[in-house]
Amino acid sequence: MLRRPLLAALAAPLVLPGAARAQDAWPTRPVTLVVPWAPGGSNDVAARLVAPMLAERLGQSVVVENRAGGGGSIGMGLVTRARPDGHTLLISSASNHVFHALVSPDLGYDVRDALVGIAMMVDVPNVLAVNPATGITNVQELIARIRATPGGMSFGSSGTASSNHLAGELFRMLTNTELTHVPYRGGGPVATDLVAGTIPMAFMNLPTVIGPAQSGRLRIIGVGTAERVRIRPDLPTIAEQGVPGYAVRSWTGLFAPRGTPRPIIDRMAEEMRTVLDAPTIRARLTDLASEPIFMPPAQTDAFVREEFDRWGPVVRAARVTLD
Known part of the structure; x- marks a missing residue:
């Protein structure tokens, strides 16, 4: 009667640490935050602000890589094609994620399907x-x-x-x-x-x-x-x-290629929440006239879809086309 519980107790430690090691394996190399705009813009500033603290928490270097061009589509496309292992992520904005996608019929992918939200970061x-x-x-x-x-x-x-x-x-x-x-x-x-x-x-x-x-x-x-x-x-x-009805604001968020394992997305979201809550980061964002607006993964995805619904009619009315 005592042998089965005893064997189960002996076997349990052999399984649990292995599972924990598999979950904690990420990241195994530097994490790249792709910014699809030139250095000096608000998305670049936000990325470089959070990168050092993220690196401390992840135990790996966090590299900010600027891939400008194509209204943000060059950098965004690079991330959609990246291996979904959590080592290549996108610092995205309303500009490339929504507005440019609305006027680009030949991106080759639907942003809402090709990328998944990790966290909404900053309101600009x-x-x-x-x-x-x-x-x-x-x-x-x-x-x-x-x-x-x-x-x-x-x-x-x-x-x-x-x-x-x-x-x-x-x-x-x-x-x-x-x-x-x-x-x-x-x-x-x-x-x-x-x-x-x-x-x-x-x-x-x-x-x-x-x-x-x-x-x-x-x-x-x-x-x-x-x-x-x-x-x-x-x-x-x-x-x-004297311009009633005028209202435009931007945002910065963190996204991953579709297929990135959920444990990685969830961990990165929690790390970003912690970083954005840090007094030094909040103070610096305030100095830069930005507001931290953390949203978890599911809420980030829902927010992006709402943005498409909101701005689609405006883009059509303004007849915005790619130059």
């Missing part, structure tokens, strides 16, 4: 900024200048079908003005040309421009969120400056 306000040499200080002055300029004015964004591009197209439609879109390969290059005066205005993510704005090298004249942002309550919204 969009802003409208101008070169100080224009003398423009508010949205109504900008609208007047655009209407007084033959052929309208040009605006920069981080790429065709990016959230910044859609922000400009929505502004054009709601103000009935003429604007010419100038796409770049990320937020960093846009800021550089805006400061240099190569372009007079741009729709950008607040973390990308807050430094140049504080030093006076460019001027933020409005935020694209429905309400003023907590970090800069002095900045009026575009809507309250």
Whole structure:
């Protein structure tokens, strides 16, 4: 009567540690966070902010790799084709994950099926900024200048079908003005040309421009969120400056190739939750005018599908096409 329980007790330790070792094997080499935009943009900033602490917690190096181009589709495509073993992940945004996907019929995959959510990370306000040499200080002055300029004015964004591009197209439609879109390969290059005066205005993510704005090298004249942002309550919204209904904001999230084992996704999600809750990270994000908005995997996937439903009609109405 005692032999069976005794044998089971002796056998149990032989099974459980093996299972634990299999589950804890990941990661076995450096983890790459692919950023599908040029260095200096808000997604790149977020990735480089969390990477060191993630590396400490995972016990492996976490490398940020910029793969810009194609409105974010080059980097995104690289991750969809990567081995689903948790070692190649995507730091994605509304721009490439939703907007560019909506206007790209030949990506070769459906983002919602090819990638799975690990965590929503950061909420990023969009802003409208101008070169100080224009003398423009508010949205109504900008609208007047655009209407007084033959052929309208040009605006920069981080790429065709990016959230910044859609922000400009929505502004054009709601103000009935003429604007010419100038796409770049990320937020960093846009800021550089805006400061240099190569372009007079741009729709950008607040973390990308807050430094140049504080030093006076460019001027933020409005935020694209429905309400003023907590970090800069002095900045009026575009809507309250005579453009009712205007509301655009971006986000940054972490995604994996479809087929990545659930234990890896769940562990990475919990590690990201811990990192985003760290006081030093939260303080730094606040300094960068971003808000941590952690969502677990299932909620992240649901959020992405809601974004497609929300922005599909806007993209069609703006007639956004790839250049």
